[in-house]
Every structure is written in structure tokens, then in C-alpha cells.
Amino acid sequence: MGGVPRFWRSIDNRYRLVGTRCENCGEVYFPPRVVCPKCRREGEMKEVELSGRGEIYTYSVVRVPPEGFEEKAPYVVAIVKLEEGPLVTGMIVDCDPGEIDIGTPVEATFRRVSEDGEDGVIYYSLEFRPVRREE
Amino acid sequence: MNRDVAIVGVGMTRFGELWDKSFDDLFVEAGLEALEDAGMSGDEIEAMYVGNMSAGRFIDQEHVASLIADRSGLTPIPCTRVEAACASGGLAVRQAILAVASGMYDVVLAGGVEKMTDVTTEEATATLATAADQEWEAFHGVTFPALYAMIARRHMHEYGTTREHLALPPVKNHRNATKNPKAQFRFEITVEQVIESPLVADPLRLLDCSPVSDGAAAVIVCPLEMAREFTDTPIVVRATAQASDSLALHDREDITTLRATVEAARSAYRQAGIEPEDVDVAEVHDCFSIAELVAVEDLGFVEKGESGEAYHEGMFEIDSDHVAVNPSGGLKAKGHPVGASGVAQVVEIVEQLRGEAGKRQVDGAEIGLTHNVGGSGGTVVVHIFERGD
Numbered sequence: 001m002g003g004v005p006r007f008w009r010s011i012d013n014r015y016r017l018v019g020t021r022c023e024n025c026g027e028v029y030f031p032p033r034v035v036c037p038k039c040r041r042e043g044e045m046k047e048v049e050l051s052g053r054g055e056i057y058t059y060s061v062v063r064v065p066p067e068g069f070e071e072k073a074p075y076v077v078a079i080v081k082l083e084e085g086p087l088v089t090g091m092i093v094d095c096d097p098g099e100i101d102i103g104t105p106v107e108a109t110f111r112r113v114s115e116d117g118e119d120g121v122i123y124y125s126l127e128f129r130p131v132r133r134e135e
Numbered sequence: 136m137n138r139d140v141a142i143v144g145v146g147m148t149r150f151g152e153l154w155d156k157s158f159d160d161l162f163v164e165a166g167l168e169a170l171e172d173a174g175m176s177g178d179e180i181e182a183m184y185v186g187n188m189s190a191g192r193f194i195d196q197e198h199v200a201s202l203i204a205d206r207s208g209l210t211p212i213p214c215t216r217v218e219a220a221c222a223s224g225g226l227a228v229r230q231a232i233l234a235v236a237s238g239m240y241d242v243v244l245a246g247g248v249e250k251m252t253d254v255t256t257e258e259a260t261a262t263l264a265t266a267a268d269q270e271w272e273a274f275h276g277v278t279f280p281a282l283y284a285m286i287a288r289r290h291m292h293e294y295g296t297t298r299e300h301l302a303l304p305p306v307k308n309h310r311n312a313t314k315n316p317k318a319q320f321r322f323e324i325t326v327e328q329v330i331e332s333p334l335v336a337d338p339l340r341l342l343d344c345s346p347v348s349d350g351a352a353a354v355i356v357c358p359l360e361m362a363r364e365f366t367d368t369p370i371v372v373r374a375t376a377q378a379s380d381s382l383a384l385h386d387r388e389d390i391t392t393l394r395a396t397v398e399a400a401r402s403a404y405r406q407a408g409i410e411p412e413d414v415d416v417a418e419v420h421d422c423f424s425i426a427e428l429v430a431v432e433d434l435g436f437v438e439k440g441e442s443g444e445a446y447h448e449g450m451f452e453i454d455s456d457h458v459a460v461n462p463s464g465g466l467k468a469k470g471h472p473v474g475a476s477g478v479a480q481v482v483e484i485v486e487q488l489r490g491e492a493g494k495r496q497v498d499g500a501e502i503g504l505t506h507n508v509g510g511s512g513g514t515v516v517v518h519i520f521e522r523g524d
């Protein structure tokens with residue numbers, strides 16, 4: 001298990017979901033990209049805040065975990081299609097595997113992963129949970 | 136290509152949990168077998184390319200190119216390690232072919248080796264997951280089986296592929312492996328056994344997954360015009376193609392297809408001047424059951440979404456009129472020492488095209504294809520070979 005990913009270490013506001021949009025073609029990217037694969041040097045990337053809402057595009061339940069995830073298994077992982085268009089991979093929490101299906105609406109949530117002893121930086125990981133419709 | 140290239144020698148170890156063999160033992164055994172096959176002493180070899188995914192994590196040793204040149208007794212020739220996860224081996228073969236085609240060298244050995252069984256299952260799972268996007272996939276606990284499981288789930292959703300369909304490639308590959316003395320699993324399995332085996336990452340179960348293996352393979356290439364000095368049955372390289380795609384699965388427009396396979400195959404068919412239906416025998420990258428279903432679609436052997444039914448009809452068996460797929464037993468049953476697998480695919484195709492594949496021989500095979508995938512499709516290498524006579 002490696003350290004906390006670079007992106008999560010450098011993100012300013014850890015409760016915001018920030019992607020990038022190419023001003024040239026309009027495509028929205030999350031995870032954020034520096035270079036637009038469609039426009040390459042013609043592209044111009046701007047930060048854009050995403051809603052964190054989306055739906056499950058595909059999913060699995062991990063029963064044989066890698067090192068570092070032994071105590072969580074079994075757990076649900078999914079590719080989520082965000083409402084702005086991009087797809088992203090994450091764990092689906094606060095759910096029973098049986099209530100998850102392709103198309104299930106989900107929303108982003110942030111979990112505290114660790115705290116850096118020296119400078120007190122708190123690290124968060126992006127996760128998703130099902131949106132339960134009231135009534 | 137600047138000049139035509141042929142394969143004149145092949146060798147491989149048995150694949151499996153080889154407790155008694157070290158990393159060096161494996162590579163040297165495969166290399167010596169290839170030299171013997173080509174009738175060479177070793178002095179002829181001018182350079183080596185070695186596919187290896189992760190000796191650093193599996194055996195705590197980096198700089199394995201030097202180690203291999205050293206233990207093979209071949210210093211001071213240049214030896215280069217090539218890494219592209221599970222496509223490392225196919226890529227090493229491609230580098231050797233390019234080195235000869237360019238005129239830089241005449242006789243080059245391409246090998247692949249992995250020693251995976253010295254670590255625990257959890258460590259092996261985490262090491263294989265380094266072929267995924269560490270920052271955006273593995274960080275969230277996504278394993279390799281989970282990535283292919285997500286491909287499978289989507290393929291089932293879009294094309295009506297069933298759980299039974301998924302079981303068919305592993306059943307076929309185990310049957311083929313009973314005819315391969317070097318295979319890891321030389322026993323048959325049934326559809327019921329696959330469907331009832333323990334879940335690894337839903338919907339994939341244990342018998343949908345290729346194993347953790349030790350093994351090595353090697354091939355020797357030279358200019359076609361020199362090939363008869365070493366063999367009566369040179370196998371000609373008709374195409375060498377490679378393509379890349381996003382490291383993370385979620386960045387693909389369609390995850391039921393590996394775009395890098397489609398692109399590499401298109402380039403390979405164009406180089407060889409053939410169509411998919413001209414291929415007689417293929418070794419494709421079946422790290423998981425769904426991977427073989429997707430591969431036969433992306434290589435153009437069947438239409439997108441129709442692989443399940445094609446397997447149901449036995450379209451890819453050794454004795455079918457169609458292309459035979461994974462007569463060796465594939466990664467699933469022959470074994471999957473990741474850095475060696477792409478080279479071992481070429482070894483199988485060479486033996487098939489020579490007519491030396493014994494009980495698993497595909498009758499009258501003249502054109503063969505190999506398809507080697509790194510990670511979830513971030514790298515794909517496709518080669519096409521033909522009998523030289």
C-alpha cells in the first residue's frame with residue numbers, strides 16, 4: 001500500500017471535488033488532467049467544481065483484498081459516472097452489496113485517511129454512498 | 136520493416152509453483168532450451184531483451200538485465216529489461232524484432248521471466264495492482280480481478296453475456312492444457328465447477344482467474360535471410376504492433392472493449408495484409424475469463440457482444456473450422472508468470488506453425504497471432520507469424 005496520492009495531498013479544499021474543463025472542446029475531466037487528450041496543445045484547462053452526484057456505471061465486490069484492505073473486505077468498488085460526464089473509480093460505502101446495481105444514484109463523501117504528524121495535514125479519500133430517496 | 140525477421144529458436148520452462156527453482160534458474164533454463172532449439176552455442180547472441188514485471192517486489196531484486204546476462208554467461212552483450220506489466224514479455228519480443236529489423240543486430244534473444252510464488256497472496260495481489268492506476272484505482276482498494284469484474288459486469292449489462300458464457304473460456308483452456316506437458320493445470324474443469332468456485336470479485340470467481348505462477352520463456356530472432364543457418368522451419372514475423380490506452384479503466388469511452396487491442400490488431404492486420412478470418416491459431420491474453428471474451432471480439436474473430444454465443448458453439452476449439460484460441464491452455468491453465476506470458480505465447484505459436492505441438496496441434500496451421508495485454512489494457516502487443524516455407 002503506497003502513501004496518500006499526490007492529488008489528495010495538494011488539494012486546497014478537501015470537501016470540494018475539483019476537476020478540469022478544456023476551454024477549447026468543453027470536455028470535463030475528473031480526475032483532473034493537465035493536458036486535454038482531444039486537443040493536446042490546442043487545449044486550455046480550467047479548474048471546475050463538480051457536484052459529486054452521479055450513478056453507478058459498473059461495480060464489483062472485492063472478496064480477496066490487497067495488502068492494507070484486509071479488514072474492510074468484502075467491500076464494494078465501482079466506476080461512477082458523474083453528472084458532469086467524467087467517470088471515476090471509488091469505494092461505495094454505507095451500503096449493503098445487495099442494494100447496488102448499475103444505475104444506482106450515488107453521492108461523493110470524504111473519509112479521513114490519515115493525519116500527518118509533523119505539520120498536521122489531514123488527508124481525505126473520495127468515496128461514494130447511495131442516495132436514498134426520501135418517502 | 137527494414138528487413139524481414141524470423142524466429143529460429145524457442146524454449147520455455149514448465150509453468151507452475153516451482154519451489155525448487157530460483158529466478159535465475161528459470162531464465163537460464165528457458166534460454167538454454169532456445170539456444171539448443173536453434174543449434175547455437177550462445178556466441179551468436181548479440182543482444183537480449185527481457186520482459187519482467189516486478190522482480191523488485193516479487194524477489195526484492197532490481198537491475199535484473201545485468202543479473203540475467205551474468206547468470207547466462209553472456210556478458211558483455213547488451214541486455215535490456217522491458218516492463219509493461221503483464222505485456223512485458225510481448226514487448227520484449229517486439230524490441231528484439233525491431234532491433235533486428237533495423238539492422239542494428241543480427242541475432243537477438245527475447246526472454247521473459249517472473250518468480251511470483253515467493254510472496255504471500257496478499258503481497259502478490261498488491262504487486263499486480265501496481266499495474267493499475269495507483270492514485271485513482273488501487274488507492275481505493277481496487278484489485279486486478281475487480282477491474283476485470285467491472286468490465287464483465289458492464290459486458291453482461293450491454294450484451295446479455297451470461298455467467299455461463301464467462302465460464303466457457305476457462306473450461307476450454309483447461310481441456311487444452313491437459314495436452315500441454317508444460318502447463319500448470321493439467322486437468323479438466325466443468326462449467327458448474329467454475330460457477331460454484333469461491334467469489335474473488337463479483338461476478339468473477341476463482342476459476343475465472345489465471346493463477347500466480349513461476350516460469351520463463353525465450354525466443355531467438357534473426358534476419359529471415361540468415362534463418363536457414365539455424366533451422367529448417369523458420370517462422371516469419373509478419374507483423375509487430377503495439378498500442379497504448381489510459382492507465383485507468385474509468386478514462387475509457389467504452390470499457391467493454393480494449394481500444395489498444397483494436398488499434399494494435401488493426402495495425403498488425405494491415406502490416407501482414409490479412410483479415411482476422413485468415414488467422415488459424417491465436418494465443419490471446421486470458422488473464423480472466425472475461426478478458427478472452429473481449430479479446431476475440433476486439434481482434435475481429437467475432438462481432439462485438441457475440442463472443443458468449445460463439446463459445447457456446449465451440450467456435451474456438453482446437454479442432455474447430457474457425458481460429459483455434461489458446462491451444463496451449465492460455466494464461467488460465469498453462470499459467471501466468473506475468474513477465475514470461477507474452478513470450479510463451481510466441482513459443483506456442485511457433486510450435487503450432489512448425490507442426491510440433493503434439494496432441495494440441497491445430498491441423499494445417501499456417502498463420503498465427505499473439506495478443507498480450509498489460510494491466511487492464513493500458514498496453515497491448517499483437518504479433519502475426521507465418522510458416523516460412
Ligand SMILES: [Zn+2]
Pocket residue numbers: 022023024025026027036037038039040043044
Ligand atoms: Zn479539449
